[in-house]
Structures are given as C-alpha cells and as structure tokens.
Amino acid sequence: MTVSVIGAGAFGTALAQSHAADGRDVTIWARSEDTVLAINSLHENTSRLAGVRLSPALRATSSLREATQADKILMCLPMQKLGQFLRENKILLQGKTLIGCCKGIELESLSGTSALLQKFAPDSVPAILTGPGFARDIAGGLPTAMTLACADKTAPVLQQELSTSVVRLYLTDDMVGAELGGALKNVVAIACGAVIGAGLGESARAAIMTRGFSEMQRLAVHLGANPETLTGLSGFGDLTLTCSSDQSRNYKYGFDVGAGKTPDPKITTEGVATARAVAHLAKNAGVDLPLTQTVAALTLGEITLAEAAEGLLSRPLRKE
Incomplete structure (x- = not known):
C-alpha cells in the first residue's frame, strides 16, 4: 500500500509521520516550496510542527501529480478549502480511496466532508478519519484511538491499512x-x-x-x-x-x-x-x-x- 497526504499542516504532517515511522512509503504534498525543502532536508515542518523530528522516510513534494499516484490519499486540507481543491483536481483523484481528515461544515454549501467527496469525486471510495488526536501527540509517537468511517465493503481492509503503531482505528459505517x-x-x-x-x-x-x-x-x-x-x-x-x-x-x-x-x-x-x-x-x-x-x-x-x-x-x- 502507498499513502499520500494532501496538506502539510500540523495534523497532515503528524499523520504522515505516524505512517513513515512504521516504515511505510509516504508522500506529503505542500503548496509551499519552503515547507517541502524543510521536510526533505531538515526532516522538520518548521512552519507548522516546529521541534518535531520527522522520519527520513517521509518525502514531501509540491507536485500534485506525484502525490496523487498513491492509492490511498488522506485529505488534510482546511475544511473551507476542501471543496475547491476537489473541484479543481477531480481528474487526478479519479478512482482513488479518499480519506477526509477535515473537521467542519463548508460555509458556502452547508455540506460536510462526505457530501463534498461524493459530489466532486463520485467514483472514489470515500472515508472519514476523525476523533481525538492532537498533532504533536501523534507526531511525537504518543498513542491515541480514532474513528474511521467508511460504508464501502473494503472498509475492514482500509482500517487495517491506515492503523499505525500509535493510531488505533475503530470502524463505523456512519460517515455522517x-x-x-x-x-x-x-x-x-x-x-x-x-x-x-x-x-x-x-x-x-x-x-x-x-x-x-x-x-x-x-x-x-x-x-x-x-x-x-x-x-x-x-x-x-x-x-x-x-x-x-x-x-x-x-x-x-x-x-x-x-x-x-x-x-x-x-x-x-x-x-x-x-x-x-x-x-x-x-x-x-x-x-x-x-x-x-x-x-x-x-x-x-x-x-x-x-x-x-x-x-x-x-x-x-x-x-x-
């Protein structure tokens, strides 16, 4: 399995680190070239998670085409930017398993994450990753348990694949x-x-x-x-x-x-x-x-x- 994280904020970086620390191939996409350089050369997200040492196995890129080659993509964008991102990049996201990690309701459409995924990426497998987990705790290797919501038949496999040594996932089909x-x-x-x-x-x-x-x-x-x-x-x-x-x-x-x-x-x-x-x-x-x-x-x-x-x-x- 390959995993990509879209969005190099604190939470996206933490999730990427939890997978990389387990020896998995992980790519994280960032808009900022400075963030990409810091993660790849200093192994630290100096702007969003300063002081947390990141695994050398975690690779950053500013190329969306490169980041979306993975079959499982964690969407860690701010909620109010998710819809626009999905709309603009729906071709690159076709057929992927998209795991929404945003927490909010879009102000423009009054829609949640699952509705936006289904609207703009209807041929993807949608899922929601949510629950108690501060970025610094997860990135620092401290344990937590979270919820993976997915109504697809592949959900149990996805649960196994996205769980890490520090993030234990519990499964539900109630995405809303x-x-x-x-x-x-x-x-x-x-x-x-x-x-x-x-x-x-x-x-x-x-x-x-x-x-x-x-x-x-x-x-x-x-x-x-x-x-x-x-x-x-x-x-x-x-x-x-x-x-x-x-x-x-x-x-x-x-x-x-x-x-x-x-x-x-x-x-x-x-x-x-x-x-x-x-x-x-x-x-x-x-x-x-x-x-x-x-x-x-x-x-x-x-x-x-x-x-x-x-x-x-x-x-x-x-x-x-």
Whole structure:
C-alpha cells in the first residue's frame, strides 16, 4: 500500500509521520516550496510542527501529480478549502480511496466532508478519519484511538491499512455521524474556551460541554445519523479532548475571546466557520441549537460575551 497526504499542516504532517515511522512509503504534498525543502532536508515542518523530528522516510513534494499516484490519499486540507481543491483536481483523484481528515461544515454549501467527496469525486471510495488526536501527540509517537468511517465493503481492509503503531482505528459505517462529531465539537470548544477565558469556572465549562453534546446528537438525528455514533471517539472522545486543552486551536480562540484578547488571525480555527454554517443549517431546518447559534453570533461580533451568557442563562427552564 502507498499513502499520500494532501496538506502539510500540523495534523497532515503528524499523520504522515505516524505512517513513515512504521516504515511505510509516504508522500506529503505542500503548496509551499519552503515547507517541502524543510521536510526533505531538515526532516522538520518548521512552519507548522516546529521541534518535531520527522522520519527520513517521509518525502514531501509540491507536485500534485506525484502525490496523487498513491492509492490511498488522506485529505488534510482546511475544511473551507476542501471543496475547491476537489473541484479543481477531480481528474487526478479519479478512482482513488479518499480519506477526509477535515473537521467542519463548508460555509458556502452547508455540506460536510462526505457530501463534498461524493459530489466532486463520485467514483472514489470515500472515508472519514476523525476523533481525538492532537498533532504533536501523534507526531511525537504518543498513542491515541480514532474513528474511521467508511460504508464501502473494503472498509475492514482500509482500517487495517491506515492503523499505525500509535493510531488505533475503530470502524463505523456512519460517515455522517462521524463527521458531525468532528465538526460540532469545535463549536463547543470555542464556547468552553470563552467560559474559562472569562473566568466563569470549571462548572460552567462542564455544563457547556454537556449541553453542547446534546446539540450534537440533536442535529445528528435530524440529518439521519445514528446518535450513538457521537458517544464514541468521533464525538464524545474528541469533544473531551478539544474542550479541555489549550492545544486545541478552537479552545484557544474561545479563550482569547473570553479574556478580551484578539485571536491570532493566522491560525485556522475551523469552529468559527462551522458555527456559522451550522447556525444557518439549523435555522433552515427548524432545529433548536442555542449554543451553536450563540457561538456564531459571538464570532461575528453581533453580541458580546456578557450578552451571550445572559441569553443562554435566561432560556426557559425545561426537562433535561
């Protein structure tokens, strides 16, 4: 088996490293020639994963034609750029097994990763790789377990091929449920970060996580997913990790907002666009997602943090 990773961000680099460390042939594609040079000559992604030593077996390229020669391709692009990439390169991706590693909902189409793969690469085998795993942990050889979602008959083989010595994959055929868990936990993480940044306490964070998880399951049911999928690694597992560590870009974004700081605009925070996309989706569908709608309004500057807290606390009391 040959593996390519499209996208040399921190997570893409970490996944590529986990395969290369097991002695597999891995190619990672990067737009930047500087990143390609750093990975190939210094064995380090100095711009996205500085200080992490990469295997000499990991080879970087800026040639998409070269990178797409592999039969298994991990799509590690930012969610808001995935659709455009698939549209522009669909010829190169024909007949491949494409594993979406993005976590979010596209703002333009209100679509998740699996829908974009099926739309722009209909003759490919689509899959979703998601769950709790910080890039530095994975690249540093620390263990984790994640979810591989694939409805194709080849899924068990793919599970074996993509598991590594540090990434244990659990299989599901519920692609929508798995991708929703990865997308929506980022929204909840922003809210949790804001709560802690504002000094509202651990109890408030626990409440936000719990009610946020309820929203995740509610939307999953509406979109035809199995809500139990979200009790696994792709939902509850990823939610727990992302809402409790400043390694999470979404949590850090929320923390900065809560502390009255300006979040770093150079850092991709998938939960911002996802909150806005899901708020539109929920409004159109008549699904009540108050936490998500509050995060969307907060990130757009439509409400202050004080107004956000007041709005959530003043909602009518009801059964859990």
